[in-house]
Amino acid sequence: MTDHQRFDGRVAAVSGAGRGLGREFALLLAARGAAVVVNDIGVSADVDRYDTDGGVPPEVSADAGRRDVAQEVVDAIVATGGRAVANTADISDPAQARTIVDDAVTAFGRIDIVVNNAGVVITHPLAELSTADLQLTHAVHVLGALNILRTALPHMQRQGYGRVVNIASVEGGVIGSPGFEAYAAAKGALIGLTRHLGGSADIRVNAVLPGGRTRAAMRSGRKRNDGVERSAAAVAPPVAWLCHEACEVTGRLFAVSAASVRQITTRVAAGYCDPSGAPLSVEDIAAHWGEITERTEPWTPEGLEDFLDRWNTVDTVAAR
Template sequence: MSELKPLEGKVMLVTGAGGGIGRAIAMEAARAGAMVAINDIGASLDGQRESSTAAKEVVAEIKKLGGRAIANGDDVSDPEGAKAMVRQATEAFGRLDAVVNNAGILRDQFFHKMTYENFDAVVKVHLYGTFNVSRAAADVMREQGSGSLIHMTSTSGLVGNLAQANYSAAKLGVAALSKSMALDLQRWNIRSNCIAPFAWSRMTSSIKVDSPEQQERVDRMKEMKPEKIAPMALYLATDAAADTTGQIFAVRNNEIFLMSQPRPVRSVHRSEGWETATVANHAVPALKGSYVPLDVSADAFCWDPV
């Protein structure tokens, strides 16, 4: 275990921690001195249950390091499952200082082919899952008078991406939900922040490759390791981040970004009010130069990661 332990004595719950980003965060949290509750239902990429061993394997790895961890197999999309994992963490370790809402699934389809079932399933895990676990944790943290809620959003929602209407809607919803939590819970010293991670994981491995350019992009993504996300997540769980709340960060390899949040860009005023014709002839021409382009995430992050 590392000599420098900024999370010594703290308890962290990480959802979807059986692999990828969640596992990397959980392992680094343990090295930083935290007691960690490892949640993972052992599901396939599209959310179908496969095995319950993933969480237990991470727990075993942490214990080999001399750390303390427990495994949980509840479903974040089930409110009772969320309550159960929070209860298990607090009963095992006596408190709950940080939650990392990382669990997720993908069911990518172009919008005109998107089924209700695939839209619902993705929103349930990402958005409802974030609500369920955070809501259960908030009761414990309010009683303590402190806590840190850390949520995984995505540039698919913040910027945009093709064939991910379900995932994009859920992830942008997570960002808005996080801001509301930050506002509502600040009186109890509970903070809420988002991270949009760039990393090669089981989820990103599902990206379809149908051109040399796409293959090149995927090859670059393979170089971005899940472990690169952990330092930002761990920082947000430490006391040093006490004045950081309501923010959205992105982490891409060795780069950390503070992401913008929607604010007025430009305005036009007409003292006598507007009609359809004056909107067309005056308002829109004045505003059009500030339109947001129809970008995807790769357009906004168009340079190679460093």
Template sequence: MAGISFEGRVAIVTGAGAGLGRSHALGLAERGAKVVVNDLGVSTAGEAAAPAAEAVVEEIRAAGGEAMAHGADVSDAAQVADMMAQAMNAWGRVDIVVNNAGILRDKTFAKMDLSDFRKVIEVHLMGATTVTHAAWPILRDQKYGRVVMTSSASGIYGNFGQSNYGAAKMGVVGLMNVLALEGARDNIRVNTLAPTAATRMTEDLLPPEALEVLEPEAITPGLLYLVSEDAPTRTILGAGAGVFAQTRIYETPGVLLQGEDNTPEAVAAAFERIHDAQGQRELPDAFAQTRKFARRAAEAKGLSLPWGED
């Protein structure tokens, strides 16, 4: 395989002042991309802190690369529009969007204030939505784009005390699923990175021995592949400590219950068969499930539907 290069490409990396975002920005620049280093300059809780984007820009420039800093709040549409306009004015295109910005406000659901729930959703889910929405017309006009969402095992599998973060991180997976379908005709590929790294957001959650092997730089190669020319689309790539894995969502074949047999008691009695993983598979889109269910019911009644197997 030829080496992955981003010469001539322009990338926007949000939350790039530290940790994973910084590593991603440096990795893209090292391989030739012009990089917008976005960072609001806040703590992991979203409170005011020293801006860091300029320092990353200086690192990139010192290594011979091109970069600019922008302090947009990713959930503010006007600020994001300005960031996109500055990138276009400077370089005439945007090819890559890495939605990495995020905050933590951890508490159990019972103790969490709804304002903290809403704020985490605003930054993670609405931030990714706002930045991608601003870039989308540019990517469509170019007939080229690579977009990465950042999810987490906390959303995919759950983590105690992170209902807000988990909801947001599973939300971006749903966003990816739809945008991958909508972007396909314009050569826009949309993927999700689900990283585990030693960053400001995890340093208080992991033991020192784990932090030692979970450096952000071990994850960035996966990100660089997901935004490359030959990237996949609609892929959830788990990454941490140099280990990469693909997360998939499967559906079992299911059990057909009709007429008088379709009762709560029948569902309970059939639940082991409903749960049986034999024959499970990925579905390409939501309507594939509709076709599957309707086909099974129609066939049981001797009817024929104009749909083949997906």
């Protein structure tokens, strides 16, 4: 972004903004003129992942147990002339999540931007994954985002403007990873939510699938030594752009890492459809399996109607 991409007069709320990616999102939006509600519960439900026995550096482990991280980010913003307030709500609780938007409206008069970043990462092997693990992950990533948006969207609709960025993941959106089942299921649901919200009253809702060197990435053991800058700060500019009034796309997914931004799309192969329109038998499917799985002629639907119009009739499939 160039310097004229600013957020003066806009008010943003960023969940999970006390550390890592969320902190960088809040700092950049504030540096570009937005007033920011910095939400972070402090000690998250997955705090046990960040002990030194798990291979996490001592400084990361010590930081994981602190509760004042939201206020520290606010202090950093205010120290440089910005405007911000801290919020320590647990977004998985609907009543607490409402306070994030309430604080924005009380302190700054409106809410224009929501970045749903807060999350937990549970990586138990599938055989050890409990129902409680799944429920907790879903409660933070999916219900947490919904809890904030249920309060924010009515404000955005009344003012005729809003921007929402959901922080999703490659797991759940593009390529799965063993051990990330609970996390991927929640992020996949968040991607589905992204595709269905927005699109009216100049409200735009998009998702970012980030790759950055955060404490969660460090704990998962993922390391790349290719000389590329993978700091959390490198992910912030594309998120800020999606929050900007000049960015008008909605329902889109973007993979962001280091110096790259790539749109992720769902593509549909030509497949096979019986020319007569008759229902397919198991034998028909087996006989035409090569055509069904062939990916040389895919197209990217513009939306549900495009998919239905071009896919659900024999003539349009045959024509392609």
